[in-house]
Amino acid sequence: MGRRSEREAVEKFLSLARSGRSGAVVVRGEAGIGKTAVLEHARQTALASGFRVELSVGAESETQFAFAGLHQLCAPLLDRTGALPEPQRAALGVAFGLHGGAAPDRFLVGLATLHLLAEVAEEEPLLCLVDDAQWLDEASAQVLAFVARRVGAEQLALVFGLRDSDDGDRLPFAGLPELRLERLSEPDARALLSTAVHTPLDERVRDRIIAEADGNPLALLELPRNARPTHLAGGFELPGTLSVPRRLEESFRRRSATLPPPTQLLLLVAASEPTGDVALLWRAAAHLELAREVAAPAEVAGLLEIDSRVRFRHPLVRSAVYQAATPPDRRRAHGALAAATDPQADPDRRAWHRAQAVLGTDEHAAADLARSAGRARSRGGLAAAAAFLQHATEMTPEPATRARRALEAAHAKHDAGAFDTALELLAVAATGPLEALPRARLELLRAQIAFHLTRGSDMPGMLLDAAKTLAPLDPPLARETYLHALDAAVHAGHLARGCGLPEAAEAAIDAPPSPTPPRPVDLLLDGLATRFTQGFEASVPTLQRSLETLLDHESRVEDDDRRWLWLASHVAAMLWDDEALYTLATSAVRLARDAGSLSTLPAALNAVASILVITGELTRATELAAEEAAITQATGAPPLPNARLMLAAWRGQQPETLELYATMVKEATERGEGSTVSLAQATLAALHNGLGNYDDALAAATPPCEHDDLAYSSLALPELVEAAARAGEPERAAAALEQLTSRASASGTDFALGLAARSRALTTTGPAAEEHYREAIVRLTNCRWAVYLARTHLVYGEWLRREGRRQDAREQLRTAHRLLSNMGIEAFAARAARELRATGEHPRARTTHPTDELTTQELQVARLVATGATSREVGAQLFLSPRTIEAHLRNIFRKLGITSRRELKALQFA
Numbered sequence: 001m002g003r004r005s006e007r008e009a010v011e012k013f014l015s016l017a018r019s020g021r022s023g024a025v026v027v028r029g030e031a032g033i034g035k036t037a038v039l040e041h042a043r044q045t046a047l048a049s050g051f052r053v054e055l056s057v058g059a060e061s062e063t064q065f066a067f068a069g070l071h072q073l074c075a076p077l078l079d080r081t082g083a084l085p086e087p088q089r090a091a092l093g094v095a096f097g098l099h100g101g102a103a104p105d106r107f108l109v110g111l112a113t114l115h116l117l118a119e120v121a122e123e124e125p126l127l128c129l130v131d132d133a134q135w136l137d138e139a140s141a142q143v144l145a146f147v148a149r150r151v152g153a154e155q156l157a158l159v160f161g162l163r164d165s166d167d168g169d170r171l172p173f174a175g176l177p178e179l180r181l182e183r184l185s186e187p188d189a190r191a192l193l194s195t196a197v198h199t200p201l202d203e204r205v206r207d208r209i210i211a212e213a214d215g216n217p218l219a220l221l222e223l224p225r226n227a228r229p230t231h232l233a234g235g236f237e238l239p240g241t242l243s244v245p246r247r248l249e250e251s252f253r254r255r256s257a258t259l260p261p262p263t264q265l266l267l268l269v270a271a272s273e274p275t276g277d278v279a280l281l282w283r284a285a286a287h288l289e290l291a292r293e294v295a296a297p298a299e300v301a302g303l304l305e306i307d308s309r310v311r312f313r314h315p316l317v318r319s320a321v322y323q324a325a326t327p328p329d330r331r332r333a334h335g336a337l338a339a340a341t342d343p344q345a346d347p348d349r350r351a352w353h354r355a356q357a358v359l360g361t362d363e364h365a366a367a368d369l370a371r372s373a374g375r376a377r378s379r380g381g382l383a384a385a386a387a388f389l390q391h392a393t394e395m396t397p398e399p400a401t402r403a404r405r406a407l408e409a410a411h412a413k414h415d416a417g418a419f420d421t422a423l424e425l426l427a428v429a430a431t432g433p434l435e436a437l438p439r440a441r442l443e444l445l446r447a448q449i450a451f452h453l454t455r456g457s458d459m460p461g462m463l464l465d466a467a468k469t470l471a472p473l474d475p476p477l478a479r480e481t482y483l484h485a486l487d488a489a490v491h492a493g494h495l496a497r498g499c500g501l502p503e504a505a506e507a508a509i510d511a512p513p514s515p516t517p518p519r520p521v522d523l524l525l526d527g528l529a530t531r532f533t534q535g536f537e538a539s540v541p542t543l544q545r546s547l548e549t550l551l552d553h554e555s556r557v558e559d560d561d562r563r564w565l566w567l568a569s570h571v572a573a574m575l576w577d578d579e580a581l582y583t584l585a586t587s588a589v590r591l592a593r594d595a596g597s598l599s600t601l602p603a604a605l606n607a608v609a610s611i612l613v614i615t616g617e618l619t620r621a622t623e624l625a626a627e628e629a630a631i632t633q634a635t636g637a638p639p640l641p642n643a644r645l646m647l648a649a650w651r652g653q654q655p656e657t658l659e660l661y662a663t664m665v666k667e668a669t670e671r672g673e674g675s676t677v678s679l680a681q682a683t684l685a686a687l688h689n690g691l692g693n694y695d696d697a698l699a700a701a702t703p704p705c706e707h708d709d710l711a712y713s714s715l716a717l718p719e720l721v722e723a724a725a726r727a728g729e730p731e732r733a734a735a736a737l738e739q740l741t742s743r744a745s746a747s748g749t750d751f752a753l754g755l756a757a758r759s760r761a762l763t764t765t766g767p768a769a770e771e772h773y774r775e776a777i778v779r780l781t782n783c784r785w786a787v788y789l790a791r792t793h794l795v796y797g798e799w800l801r802r803e804g805r806r807q808d809a810r811e812q813l814r815t816a817h818r819l820l821s822n823m824g825i826e827a828f829a830a831r832a833a834r835e836l837r838a839t840g841e842h843p844r845a846r847t848t849h850p851t852d853e854l855t856t857q858e859l860q861v862a863r864l865v866a867t868g869a870t871s872r873e874v875g876a877q878l879f880l881s882p883r884t885i886e887a888h889l890r891n892i893f894r895k896l897g898i899t900s901r902r903e904l905k906a907l908q909f910a
Contacts, residue, residue, distance in 0.1 A: 006034075009179055010042045010159075014049060017157035018125050024148030024158040026133075026173050029181035031316055032218030035161040038181065039129050042159050046127040052120065053127045058135030059274030060319065064352060064388060066381020067095045067109070069140035073128055074116060081112075083119045085876055087594070088112035095139075095379050103378055106139055107599060110146035111879050117147065118154045118881035125155040132315055133160040133173065138383035138416075145172040149634035152884030175633070183215025193220050218314060219251075252320035255301055262294040264321075265329065267303065271321040272333045272353075276309035283340035288332070331357045348372040348388075361397035369395065370405060373412065386412035390421070393428060403432025407442055419449050440469040444481055451488055460489040461499035464507045475512035482508040483525040487567050493674020494707040501710075505532030520549045521564055524571065531710075536574075537746040543571050547580045569607060573711035576744065576752035578784040585611055593877060602628045602640060609643035613650050616786035616823035621647060623860040627878065630857075645680060649687035650787065652827025657687050678704040678712040685719035689726075690827030697723035698732070705736065714743070718788075721759040722795070733763050751788075754779030758792045761799070769799060787828075790819035794832050806839045817843050851907060853895045861888040862896075866905045 006027075013025055027035045046053050056073035074092075081089050091104035092112045120126050130136070130144060148158050160173060184192065189210050213219035256267055269284050282292060298304050303321075304312045312318045322330070335357035341350035351368035358365050373388035389409035396402040406429035413422035426446055434442065447462035463485035470478035489496055489504040499507075508529040514522040523546030531539035550568055565588045572581035585607045592601035605628040612621035625643040632639045641664045648657040661680050668676035681700045688697035701720035704712045717740045724733035737759050744752035754776045761772035773796040780789040797812030813836045820829035833843040851859060857878075864874045871885040878885075893899055896907070 006038055006179060006181060007041050010038060011045055013159075014042065014046055014051070014127065014157060017127070018049065018051075018155055021153075023151040024160070024176050026160045026162050026176050026178045027181065028162050028164060028178050030164050030216065032216045032314070033181045033183065034217045035163070035181060036131055036314070037217070038179070039131055039159060039161050042127065043129055046125075046157075049125070051125045051127045053129065056128070056130045056136075056140075058130070058132040058137075060135045062274055063135060063137050064384050064391075065137055065348065066139045066376045066379055066384035067137065067143070069130065069136040070109075070113065070143055071096045071140075073130065073144075074113065077116055077120050080116060080119050084112055084115055088115060092116070095381075097375070097379055100378065105599060106142055106382075107146060109139075110143040110150075111876075113143055114147045114150050114879070115875075115881060117156050118883060121154045121156040122883065126157070128156075128158045129161075130158065131161040133162045137381075139381050142172050145176070146634050148173075148176055150879060152880055153887035154881050154883050184217060184220075185215070186210060189213065189215055189220055192217060218316070249316050249320040249323070252303070252314075252317045253324045256298070256303060256317075256321055256324070259297045259301065260294065262290055263297045265333070266290050266294050267298050267321045268325045268329055269333045269336060270304060270310050271312070271318045271325075272330065272356075273310075273337050274318070275349075276311065278306060278308065278310055280337070280340055281306075281310055284333075284336040287336040287339050327359075331359060348375060351388075355391055355395060358395065361395050363395075363397055363401075366392040366395040366397075366401075366405070370408075377412070382412065382416040383418070386416045386418060386421075390425065393425065399432045400434075403429045403434050404438065406432070407434070407438055407445075410442075410445060414445060414449055414452075419453055422449055437470075437473045440466065440473055443469060444477075448484075451484075460485045460492060460496060460501075460504045463488055464499060464504060467511070468507070471510075471512050476515070479511050479514070479525055480521055482511045483521055483528070483564070483567075486525065486528050490567070490570065490710045491673050491675050493678055493709055494703075495669065495672045495674035495677070497672070501532045505529045509533060518549075520546055520568070523549060524564060524567060527571070528710075531574075536743045540575065540746045543575060544577075547572055547575075547577065547584070551580060551583055566603070566607075570711040574714050575747045576714055576749050576755065577747070578749065578751045582611060582615075582784055599637075602632045602637060605631070606640040606643050610646050613643070613646045614785045614787055616790065616819070616825070618647060618651065618824040619859065620863075623856050623863075626856040627860065631879070642676075642679060646683050649683045650690070650825050650827075652687065652690050652825070652830065654687065654691065657684065674707065675709055675712065678707060678709040678716070682712045682716035682719060685716060685723060687827065689719055689722055690825070690831065692726075692831060694723045694727040698727050698729065705739075717743075718755045718759055722762055725762040730763065737763050749783075750779040751783040751785055754783060754792075755788065758788070758795070762795060770796075773799065786819065787823065787825055790816050790823065790825065791828060793819065794828060794835070797832070798835055801835060801839055810836065810839050810841050813839065814841075814843075850896050854892060858888050858892050858895070861885055862892050862904060862907075865889065865892075865901055866907065868905070 017023075027038050029035055043053050043055075054073055054076060056069050058069055062068045074096075078092075078096075078098075081092060084092070087108065088111055090101055091108045093099045094101040094104050095109045117126060117128065133141065133144075136144070144158065144160070148160075151158070160176075162173060193209060193213075209220070256264060259267070265288060266281075266285055269288070269290075270281055273280060273284070285292065285294075295304075295306055299306065302313055303317050304310065325333070334353045338350050338353035338357055341353060343350050347368075351365070351372045355362075355365045355369055369388045369392035373385040373392065376388060377385035386409060389405060389412050393402055393405045393409050396405055406425045410422040410425035410429060413419070413425060423446070426442055426449075429438075429442055444463075444466040447459065447466050450462055451459040463481060467478050467481035467485055470481055485504050486501070486508060489499070489501040492500065494500075505528065508525060511525060511529075514526060518526075523542055527539050527543035527546055530542060547568060550565075565584055569581055569584045569588075572578075572584055585604070588604035589601065589608050592604050605624045609621040609624035609628065612618070612624065621643060625647060628643070629639050631637075641660060645657065645660045645664055648660055661684050664680045665677050668674075668680070682704050685697045685701035688694070688700060697719060701716045701723055704716035705720050707713070709716075717736055720736045721733050721740060724730070724736060737756075740759055741756045744756035747753075757772045757779060758776035761769045761776060764772055773792065776792045777789065777796070780792055783789070793812045794816035797809045797816055800806075800809035800812060813832050817829055817832035817836060820826075820832055836843045851862065854862060860878065861874060864877065865871075865885075869877075871882040871889070874880075875882045875885045889901075892904070896904070898904060898907075
């Protein structure tokens with residue numbers, strides 16, 4: 001009645017899951033609309049079809065317990081964790097509190113969960129049902145949403161029941177396929193009502209019930225239960241003004257209010273403890289001197305049932321009972337549950353119940369919550385730790401201790417990404433007595449939160465103020481804060497308000513002295529301060545030492561140093577140190593992969609993909625950009641535009657590039673990220689140089705060079721020289737060349753000197769130009785950045801043709817066209833083709849490869865399998881299950897016309 005299409009949709013979904021072509025679906029709707037009934041139909045259908053079914057139910061009072069919902073789902077499967085890679089097995093153990101260890105990245109827990117479920121699904125199809133997902137704890141919700149987005153070819157399905165609410169909208173399930181349950185039509189409502197009421201029903205009463213229920217199935221079933229039979233015969237109340245779910249809660253409240261007081265108290269105890277632990281309920285009841293028989297009236301009334309677990313008829317019953325209780329009764333119920341909870345086996349739940357039982361403040365309860373926060377943090381439950389600390393702060397009576405805990409809670413909220421709440425807690429901390437160092441840390445955290453929220457603009461000034469305050473109190477932290485201020489100034493670039501890079505660098509000169517031996521952070525700080533006070537050339541020795549220090553310890557980068565890899569990579573780009581840049585960027589990817597840190601991996605992949613564009617490996621860059629996009633989509637993070645813009649520009653795709661450029665610049669400008677604007681402008685210059693739009697290239701390359709951006713001015717300078725030389729602006733070309741030559745000499749890398757030689761050739765006439773072209777080719781041949789070598793062959797060939805040396809020009813232009821075509825640098829390749837045709841030679845078409853037929857992910861899988869990696873190893877690297885890798889391999893073999901991994905190894909990959 002009214003749910004046939006939904007049941008059929010669920011059955012089709014399960015059929016697809018059995019064949020490895022399903023994934024996840026969210027069953028959405030208002031309270032009482034029938035989500036639980038649809039999930040129950042899915043459970044029964046799955047069991048009848050040979051599925052294994054595992055269940056988890058979110059509970060409003062469980063949101064502070066990290067991974068509680070996930071543990072409920074996975075607990076029956078933990079005997080299979082032995083099949084997981086060690087980092088994943090350890091992450092699950094720590095997250096579930098089975099053993100100690102370093103707090104795992106939540107997405108490493110997600111990978112472990114994905115592979116655990118996939119492992120179980122290898123033996124029999126697996127259905128995971130999660131009801132009331134809007135009440136999952138944050139860590140469980142993030143992990144399960146991640147798993148739902150990464151399910152591939154497994155016989156695995158996830159179904160989430162999600163109530164329409166503001167909280168539900170904030171959960172990370174957005175974008176998953178949805179099955180929305182609408183209200184019943186009037187005929188279906190009448191049919192359902194007739195099955196619920198077995199006494200005579202006046203037609204006018206029926207109409208009023210249907211009107212009040214408004215198509216909500218639970219309302220149709222429950223509202224008549226609150227009316228006496230005589231009312232049903234002709235006097236049902238008129239509809240109230242409350243919404244249907246509120247009316248349902250009210251109907252449950254009225255029904256529970258008719259029960260004997262001891263039964264009402266037992267119901268309240270059950271509503272206050274959502275785990276459904278029967279033994280715990282009876283222990284708490286005994287503490288309140290309630291006999292077990294008092295549960296009978298509630299069972300007879302259909303409000304709950306007690307067998308192996310305590311179950312309410314509907315979640316609205318639980319909330320109605322709890323909300324209707326008086327505060328003293330709630331405290332009494334929680335006190336009984338605290339007394340009944342084992343302090344050794346479940347100290348966190350005991351601490352939570354104990355805190356709920358307290359009126360006002362209580363130091364002992366607050367201290368227990370603080371200890372629970374520590375345990376939650378150690379399991380990787382940042383949001384849970386923050387919630388415990390926030391509650392501990394509220395319960396702390398002594399002002400100084402409250403201020404200290406508020407500061408600690410603010411740090412935890414910041415780490416969990418709850419920046420608004422962190423700022424509120426900082427305001428609480430600021431009102432209490434704090435010593436100098438904690439107060440300085442407070443101001444530092446305030447500045448860090450502002451940086452995360454705005455990513456630029458006026459942040460350098462706030463961070464510098466914090467650094468100056470910290471200088472006499474904590475010199476090492478002060479130096480890190482000065483570097484953070486410079487980092488913020490680099491982000492803000494020319495869009496900084498008030499304090500920009502020059503001012504931040506000038507202030508950093510006064511940082512406390514560097515320790516001996518200096519850390520990488522110290523060398524970066526001193527070098528960058530020199531860069532923007534004394535100039536590029538003066539900073540090179542110190543900055544090169546900072547890169548050497550990081551590279552010397554690359555295989556064992558300390559956690560404190562990892563956060564500076566982004567800045568160090570920009571320094572390497574500034575110095576045209578192609579080897580250091582490649583090593584640092586790929587190290588960031590490796591470290592993120594090894595740690596399973598999907599919160600940092602996308603940015604690292606985006607950086608390496610951008611670098612691979614310049615090395616001419618556009619196919620690999622596309623693979624990594626696609627992986628980054630898949631991970632950000634799975635984790636709910638916004639996609640990163642840099643690599644996509646560079647790929648489009650260097651491929652010569654003008655419409656797509658201009659669209660991406662406009663969006664990127666608009667969003668970066670709104671955030672105050674001048675460095676991102678500079679990258680976009682330098683990339684646009686490359687596009688226009690490739691297309692031969694030299695005036696446009698000159699306009700795009702000029703701002704990054706004028707703003708002297710840390711890294712992107714180095715990217716823009718050679719584009720500016722080429723554009724100015726070809727646009728008939730010799731003075732501008734000469735000025736840019738002078739700056740490029742001076743900086744390249746200071747850098748001393750082959751890449752820098754090769755770019756300088758190429759740029760000199762572009763601005764030189766006569767035989768001297770040829771010497772510079774040849775020097776550039778020799779130097780750039782030794783570098784990773786193959787696109788600049790290919791472009792040098794192109795401009796050398798163009799010069800030779802203008803000199804009338806047609807045969808020599810053909811040789812250079814053939815090389816340029818072959819290299820650029822094979823790389824996929826289409827606009828420059830087309831330029832080379834035009835020049836070749838001008839010499840009287842027709843360019844050869846690019847040779848096709850069998851692998852051209854593969855999708856991006858298939859190509860990535862094929863490339864890794866060709867190295868000899870097993871499906872399990874490839875799956876671990878790409879965060880996919882072995883079964884999904886095997887499915888990709890079947891498609892790969894079919895498209896390539898091969899039958900074995902050995903044949904795959906023999907193929908050439910672009």
